[in-house]
Amino acid sequence: MSKTEKKDTKSLIMDLAENAIIEGGFNAFSFRELAAQIGIKSASVHYHFPTKGDLTVSVLRRYKDNFASELPCVETSHASANQLLNGFIDGFKTKIVDNHNMSICTMLTTDVRQLPDEVREELADFYRIKLNWLGSVFMLETGMDEKQAQIKACQMLASLHGASILVQATGDVEKYEDAVGYLRQ
Amino acid sequence: MSKTEKKDTKSLIMDLAENAIIEGGFNAFSFRELAAQIGIKSASVHYHFPTKGDLTVSVLRRYKDNFASELPCVETSHASANQLLNGFIDGFKTKIVDNHNMSICTMLTTDVRQLPDEVREELADFYRIKLNWLGSVFMLETGMDEKQAQIKACQMLASLHGASILVQATGDVEKYEDAVGYLRQ
DNA sequence: GTCTATACGGTGATAGAC
DNA sequence: GTCTATCACCGTATAGAC
Incomplete structure (x- = not known):
């Protein structure tokens, strides 16, 4: 507000x-x-x-810009990689899953065939931003190279989105933690 | 056919x-x-x-019944747990991701608020079947208890569905393997 | 900026003839 | 089983008045 x-x-x-x-x-x-x-x-x-x-x-653009601006800056924030990752997992739960919603990205992705081109591009860009941020966090302390970090980013982002699907379909919020708990450290 | x-x-x-x-x-x-x-x-x-x-x-019921009948029986099949799990991961890729589609479950889950009650129940049951099958595979050779197996099942199912979202939104099929590769053994 | 009016097509569903 | 005809909407979008 x-x-x-x-x-x-x-x-x-x-x-x-x-x-x-x-x-x-x-x-x-x-x-x-x-x-x-x-x-x-x-x-x-x-x-x-x-x-x-x-x-x-x-x-979508406003949402994305707002989202990006709320992400901690990986270089300047004093948080550890694990703190940043756990924060991302928690944020997804608090803002989306706990409200019995799915992410705006998931919702639009299943409509992809019906979307105007500009929306589709905006959507793809949103995923890129998330993957890049996660990737840069994974490179932060570990000796991971960029390719490896991107793989970890994909893995994590897929887990979060997939977990929210399980929750939405079954109505069982605990499935979120079941599905993504392995990512926490 | x-x-x-x-x-x-x-x-x-x-x-x-x-x-x-x-x-x-x-x-x-x-x-x-x-x-x-x-x-x-x-x-x-x-x-x-x-x-x-x-x-x-x-x-949905026909799809689910057909799906269930094509799942190898965990007890009687001579496949190892890893073979069964890898087969599940491969099947999801071949039948869904490679066709540039998402699973019928994912598609209906994002429409959950607009679905008639009977459809919603059918959908929830479909997820239950998948989770139970995966759970029973996880219990097969490892000494895992049921709770642990269900957690692993959630984790895996979320990864597969989430991976297909990444692919659909970015158009990059390789992201599937990036996201779920860690599950293979 | 917001309105009225309207065009034009799509939607789920039903009654009743063949 | 399939048809015609029809209902009562809802959808995006536009022209032109205030």
């Missing part, structure tokens, strides 16, 4: 769209629904975002 | 629906589309499956 409670319509639309995407993916929101939640008409939403693709790109 | 090439309409509908769900999830197919692919009208599809939920349940 920003200091001032008041939000302009554009941000409000993005907030609601973000929520809807997280809960149901690309097909789970409509301009009409978003408009109704704010108390305006769908035509007004189109004024701010001409197409659904435009809106989705904006939402 | 069955011996005889001819299929009744009902099976044909299920085949096409299965394909559509795998490619786009619960919202990616309509009775009209399915009907058009067969050369009948949507009302005729409703004759075989009254609602979309009915059709999806049928498809």
